[in-house]
Amino acid sequence: MKKYDYIILGTGPAAYQLIKLLATQHKSILAIESGLFGGTCPNVGCEPKIYLDGAVQAALLSKQLEGHGIEQAATMNWSQLMKEKKERFASWANETRKNISKVCDVINGSAHFIDRQTIEANRHYFQGNKIIIATGRRPHELSIPGAKFVHDSSDVLSLNKLPEHVTFIGGGYIAMELATFLAAAGSQVTILVRGDRVLRHFYQKYSRELVVKMKERGIQFKFETEPTRITQLSDKYVVELNQDGPMVTDYVVNASGRTPNIEKLDLSAAQIDYSTRGIDVDRHLQTNVNNIYAIGDVTSQDIPNLTPVAEFQAQYLFNSLENGFTQPINYPVIGTGVFAFPQLAQAGINPDSVLEDGDNFEIKEYELSQSSLYAGQKEKGLLTVVYDKANYIVGVSEISTSAINDINYFIPIIGLRINKNEWHRNVLQIYPALADKIEGILR
Numbered sequence: 001m002k003k004y005d006y007i008i009l010g011t012g013p014a015a016y017q018l019i020k021l022l023a024t025q026h027k028s029i030l031a032i033e034s035g036l037f038g039g040t041c042p043n044v045g046c047e048p049k050i051y052l053d054g055a056v057q058a059a060l061l062s063k064q065l066e067g068h069g070i071e072q073a074a075t076m077n078w079s080q081l082m083k084e085k086k087e088r089f090a091s092w093a094n095e096t097r098k099n100i101s102k103v104c105d106v107i108n109g110s111a112h113f114i115d116r117q118t119i120e121a122n123r124h125y126f127q128g129n130k131i132i133i134a135t136g137r138r139p140h141e142l143s144i145p146g147a148k149f150v151h152d153s154s155d156v157l158s159l160n161k162l163p164e165h166v167t168f169i170g171g172g173y174i175a176m177e178l179a180t181f182l183a184a185a186g187s188q189v190t191i192l193v194r195g196d197r198v199l200r201h202f203y204q205k206y207s208r209e210l211v212v213k214m215k216e217r218g219i220q221f222k223f224e225t226e227p228t229r230i231t232q233l234s235d236k237y238v239v240e241l242n243q244d245g246p247m248v249t250d251y252v253v254n255a256s257g258r259t260p261n262i263e264k265l266d267l268s269a270a271q272i273d274y275s276t277r278g279i280d281v282d283r284h285l286q287t288n289v290n291n292i293y294a295i296g297d298v299t300s301q302d303i304p305n306l307t308p309v310a311e312f313q314a315q316y317l318f319n320s321l322e323n324g325f326t327q328p329i330n331y332p333v334i335g336t337g338v339f340a341f342p343q344l345a346q347a348g349i350n351p352d353s354v355l356e357d358g359d360n361f362e363i364k365e366y367e368l369s370q371s372s373l374y375a376g377q378k379e380k381g382l383l384t385v386v387y388d389k390a391n392y393i394v395g396v397s398e399i400s401t402s403a404i405n406d407i408n409y410f411i412p413i414i415g416l417r418i419n420k421n422e423w424h425r426n427v428l429q430i431y432p433a434l435a436d437k438i439e440g441i442l443r
């Protein structure tokens, strides 16, 4: 049986980052991937999404400028955009496989545990001194009759022909982003939201404002609504709901969350603790079993499932396994954004969580569009800043067409605890832009 220093299950951002780092130490590594090399983010997640977002943002911005110096808003050609996206991304997984193969052995197959040191894949057995589980998540499966008719985010990111009417199930990141895309391209869209609000981890005031803006563009929301059954009716689908009458639609997207890829791993063969939320790890990312670790989306940790978080965990694990770091993992300020129109983004403390704590925090809202307006930019951008008692910025939330880039400015300010004096001494921004207003926001 072949033995390795490391066996890594999965090749997504978490695993890929770790492989690159371990390769610098000339470790013997086996990487096993059951799906597309590179994992979710570059194949069916962030990267194809941001590619499509380029056209979506341009089209929606041009619509905003219609009658303000732009004669006619741009019209999206979804099929052409998709053709180009497919050409661009078709070779991505193979290229990733080739890159990984330069520094380690690779297997394309599903991995599972035989015991605490042994993994089986493609009917071969391998032993690892250390085993790292980085198998990510997949769309949560609906347990309603007709669930087989639903599509997921990967299908939407490869959809050749735009459906006339699309129904999204869920009010999270994926529903809000992909609904924005399909509606911008010309589909009629309805979003079914189980609770009374979308994007529950974002500042409520702004997530509600985003719903208002999306409604203005004709996107329909049904709150407190879940599907109970889906049936096919010639080339359409009937979605029955827990309230209101049934809906007829052309395409149903399940965006009801993502579930950890653990069932196929046979974790019980190695007595590894897990739950439906994922694999349990301690603050050193170790499972309950010595020499078996888990990183990225597959863990049960209450932390955003994002690519930079997965890569940060890989870097931390490398430092603790190879560089003798002994401190538990300590996450920096994590920024997160929704690529809708307008965008929502935030970092640090969410204002909702300190609304009642006026003794320790001050919350202030800034209107961003008072000066430096582009032609026709009549939409208000809003930024809410949370200050601590010492007047440092500890949280920011924004809704605007540039919220994601804007919030990225603030992440180092929060993370490095930069105040107005320090900023003034060391920084002079390009004018006019949001950055030139930061000095006025700092204290």
Ligand SMILES: Cc1cc2nc3c(=O)[nH]c(=O)nc-3n(C[C@H](O)[C@H](O)[C@H](O)COP(=O)(O)OP(=O)(O)OC[C@H]3O[C@@H](n4cnc5c(N)ncnc54)[C@H](O)[C@@H]3O)c2cc1C
Binding pocket: 009, 010, 011, 012, 013, 014, 015, 032, 033, 034, 035, 036, 037, 038, 039, 040, 041, 044, 045, 046, 049, 109, 110, 111, 112, 134, 135, 136, 137, 153, 154, 174, 261, 264, 265, 295, 296, 297, 298, 305, 306, 307, 308, 310
């Ligand atoms: C539509 C969409 C958009 C997103 N947009 C963003 C964004 O804008 N920004 C952001 O930061 N994050 C975004 N994310 C989240 C981001 O993609 C994930 O957080 C990131 O990919 C997690 O990396 P990972 O390595 O933990 O898992 P993954 O990337 O999911 O990789 C896990 C890999 O393990 C493989 N695997 C599973 N089971 C086995 C097995 N038994 N044996 C071998 N291999 C196995 C899988 O095939 C997969 O390739 C998005 C996700 C989706 C779905």
Ligand SMILES: NC(=O)c1ccc[n+]([C@@H]2O[C@H](COP(=O)([O-])OP(=O)(O)OC[C@H]3O[C@@H](n4cnc5c(N)ncnc54)[C@H](O)[C@@H]3O)[C@@H](O)[C@H]2O)c1
Binding pocket: 169, 170, 171, 172, 173, 174, 175, 177, 192, 193, 194, 195, 198, 199, 200, 225, 226, 227, 255, 256, 257, 258, 304, 305, 306, 336, 337, 338, 339
């Ligand atoms: N821009 C980004 O960074 C980005 C984009 C996409 C995805 N992601 C990552 O992927 C993860 C998964 O995204 P997601 O949008 O699938 O999940 P999510 O957890 O953000 O949202 C799922 C939503 O579905 C609802 N829901 C669940 N079951 C339902 C049902 N039966 N009927 C109606 N609604 C139901 C939930 O209440 C929730 O609002 C995110 O949490 C995020 O970590 C990030």
